[in-house]
Amino acid sequence: MVKISTSILSIKDNIIEKIKILNTTNTDYIHYDIMDGSFVSNTSFSFEEIKELNKYVTKPLDIHLMVQDPKSYIHFYKSMNPEYITIHYEIDNLEANIKLIKNNNIKVGVSIKPNTDIEKIYKLLDKIDLVLIMSVEPGFGGQTFIENSLDKIKKLKEYINNHNLNTVIEVDGGINDITAKSCIRMGVDILVSGSYITNSDNYQDKIELLKKV
Numbered sequence: 001m002v003k004i005s006t007s008i009l010s011i012k013d014n015i016i017e018k019i020k021i022l023n024t025t026n027t028d029y030i031h032y033d034i035m036d037g038s039f040v041s042n043t044s045f046s047f048e049e050i051k052e053l054n055k056y057v058t059k060p061l062d063i064h065l066m067v068q069d070p071k072s073y074i075h076f077y078k079s080m081n082p083e084y085i086t087i088h089y090e091i092d093n094l095e096a097n098i099k100l101i102k103n104n105n106i107k108v109g110v111s112i113k114p115n116t117d118i119e120k121i122y123k124l125l126d127k128i129d130l131v132l133i134m135s136v137e138p139g140f141g142g143q144t145f146i147e148n149s150l151d152k153i154k155k156l157k158e159y160i161n162n163h164n165l166n167t168v169i170e171v172d173g174g175i176n177d178i179t180a181k182s183c184i185r186m187g188v189d190i191l192v193s194g195s196y197i198t199n200s201d202n203y204q205d206k207i208e209l210l211k212k213v
């Protein structure tokens with residue numbers, strides 16, 4: 001069954017209370033969207049904010065680093081024992097940062113932006129655990145799903161199957177019950193969803209809906 005990673009980026013107020021609610025749901029992961037104001041124009045949580053929030057999180061962590069130079073972030077986040085740390089294909093020093101995450105015994109994800117071809121990631125697949133396909137331009141929650149992401153999921157899934165790989169496919173941006181259905185049909189393993197879940201008044205219902213579409 002598809003797994004759900006809930007992004008807390010779009011939670012506006014009472015974030016600690018809302019994290020406590022998420023702990024009681026069937027979300028498989030909590031997704032931290034971390035931005036540096038350089039790789040993407042926006043910024044999000046500071047180290048201090050995450051340190052405080054993370055005291056309350058009981059779910060496994062799925063960390064999405066939208067930053068140009070991940071090294072210091074990897075050193076900070078490794079202490080939280082995350083399940084995944086995902087960095088972007090489009091940064092400098094990609095391979096060195098993949099090694100750094102691996103050397104800390106954390107599963108490595110590599111994300112591609114909407115305009116990056118899926119074929120570019122193939123040569124990395126034996127070195128990484130997860131590919132995160134961005135289905136919106138990274139930087140903001142609440143955007144509309146970009147349809148050509150479906151084609152990327154499909155191609156990647158075929159490549160993974162044909163080469164007997166175990167790489168996990170995750171999709172992020174504009175996921176709701178309708179777009180989730182299409183992504184699942186193409187073979188996605190993990191759906192990241194933010195506003196669809198956290199703008200609702202019943203997180204568990206939305207998570208179950210995504211799992212069952």
Ligand code: DX5
Nearest residue numbers: 138139141142173174194195
């Ligand atoms: C965008 C982030 C996403 C985003 C998802 O830069 O990587 O994780 O918060 O939010 P929704 O589900 O609202 O598109």
Ligand code: ZN
Nearest residue numbers: 033064172192
């Ligand atoms: Zn994300």
